[in-house]
Amino acid sequence: MSDKATLEIDGKKYEFPLIVGTEKEVAIDISSLRSTTDSVITLDPGYKNTGSCQSAITFLDGEQGILRYRGYSIEELAEKADFLEVAFLLIFGELPTKEQLEKFHADIKAQSVVDEDIRKIVDAFPKSAHPMGVIASLTSALTAFNPSSVNVDSEEDMYKAIVKILGKFPVLVAWTFRKKNGLPLDYGDKNLGYVENILKMMFKQPNEEYKMNPIVLNALDKLLILHADHEQNCSTSTVRIAGSSHVGLFASLSTGISALWGPLHGGANQAVLEMLEGINADGGDTDKYMAKAKDREDPFRLMGFGHRVYKNFDPRAKIIKKAADEVLNDLGVEDKILEIAKALEQEALKDPYFVDRKLYPNVDFYSGIIYRAMGIPTDMFTVMFALGRLPGWIAQWREMRLNKEPIGRPRQIYIGETLRSFKSIDKR
Numbered sequence: 001m002s003d004k005a006t007l008e009i010d011g012k013k014y015e016f017p018l019i020v021g022t023e024k025e026v027a028i029d030i031s032s033l034r035s036t037t038d039s040v041i042t043l044d045p046g047y048k049n050t051g052s053c054q055s056a057i058t059f060l061d062g063e064q065g066i067l068r069y070r071g072y073s074i075e076e077l078a079e080k081a082d083f084l085e086v087a088f089l090l091i092f093g094e095l096p097t098k099e100q101l102e103k104f105h106a107d108i109k110a111q112s113v114v115d116e117d118i119r120k121i122v123d124a125f126p127k128s129a130h131p132m133g134v135i136a137s138l139t140s141a142l143t144a145f146n147p148s149s150v151n152v153d154s155e156e157d158m159y160k161a162i163v164k165i166l167g168k169f170p171v172l173v174a175w176t177f178r179k180k181n182g183l184p185l186d187y188g189d190k191n192l193g194y195v196e197n198i199l200k201m202m203f204k205q206p207n208e209e210y211k212m213n214p215i216v217l218n219a220l221d222k223l224l225i226l227h228a229d230h231e232q233n234c235s236t237s238t239v240r241i242a243g244s245s246h247v248g249l250f251a252s253l254s255t256g257i258s259a260l261w262g263p264l265h266g267g268a269n270q271a272v273l274e275m276l277e278g279i280n281a282d283g284g285d286t287d288k289y290m291a292k293a294k295d296r297e298d299p300f301r302l303m304g305f306g307h308r309v310y311k312n313f314d315p316r317a318k319i320i321k322k323a324a325d326e327v328l329n330d331l332g333v334e335d336k337i338l339e340i341a342k343a344l345e346q347e348a349l350k351d352p353y354f355v356d357r358k359l360y361p362n363v364d365f366y367s368g369i370i371y372r373a374m375g376i377p378t379d380m381f382t383v384m385f386a387l388g389r390l391p392g393w394i395a396q397w398r399e400m401r402l403n404k405e406p407i408g409r410p411r412q413i414y415i416g417e418t419l420r421s422f423k424s425i426d427k428r
């Protein structure tokens, strides 16, 4: 293949280098386009054809349904690794040795106490507040409590900010959950593993000893790994673009959490369960809802189906579907909602509307069913997604800082009024 692309504008030819990735993906490097042409730019709403960076973190092939973190397949990581190992891998590029992992965990644990004044902020939220709004605000508040996280030019300071947020974020998640449930805001146990401690912090009752359920622990570990990174999605791009202004890690993360909340992104896991519950309450008639999803006049969409990048089965959905079956079996839960989900999936996989548009179940289609079985309320689902995505956002933010990427600042094509004269108010 040639190493250049040629563009002809108004009879004049311009050459641009081709960039080829390690997995043979090809991009036209148009960074000199505007300066070498007569201020011409590209236009790509939704960035369907635009690469925003070169990244060595996650490889995703949507046509073939492949997802790899730092070269390791998601299937192998979900089976053999634990979440903290995956977090280290994503952030620092290699699987940790035993010593590296122990040090990483010890550094995180040393930072897992939250300023008592944050408790007052948690207390000030109404119980009815959406947990995503609460967690985004609390992450933002951490910026004010930890101004040192703003020094983005020192690797050492970046490391400190990274272990701080990995230590404090699960506490904030647990407090968000506990406040909603009227439980005392407490800490976990330094002697436990990272994910084990999250479960204890969330579920420990004040008057009884907490007993860890290994099935639930294993399922949560898996879910967090599956959500840990997904290259340049909406929230990650938001984190990178916010961080490109040299704002600190916590402020960048809080923008990502807000972006994740939307129902077309991480908020889909809540939307899926609400949809399945709605179908159940309406008599469980899946055909009716399939017809609604296909009707272009009807705004209803089959939540948990379709993906901007995957035009094949989302590999995470395959793993989660199996995990959902196992967890429900092991916990002895019979869930009508799971039956409805399976029926919808079966119908969609053979329906020409979904087949032609390559709409397959995505990661969120089954994750909510597992969270529900674990006793996590629906409006906490997206918070659990954020907990899993945290290492990915951190890794992407760190990579962006280490690559010294310029501030993200897209251009536009202006289509408004041309110059006109001001009319005084009595003449309008």
Ligand code: CMC
Pocket (backbone or CB within 6 Å): 230, 233, 263, 264, 265, 266, 268, 293, 294, 300, 301, 302, 303, 304, 305, 306, 307, 308, 309, 357, 359, 362, 363, 364
């Ligand atoms: N139900 C019914 N029709 C759909 C759906 C759906 N879930 N998703 C896409 N379509 C149709 C859409 O109407 C369009 O049809 P037509 O060509 O006739 O106009 C076609 O498929 C292409 O859709 P699109 O909206 O142009 O595709 P997109 O790449 O812009 O959107 C998406 C991707 C994920 C936003 C979309 O598929 C969707 O809204 N899905 C439901 C929400 C959801 O599950 N989101 C979670 C994504 S995975 C978690 C994450 O990583 O955030």
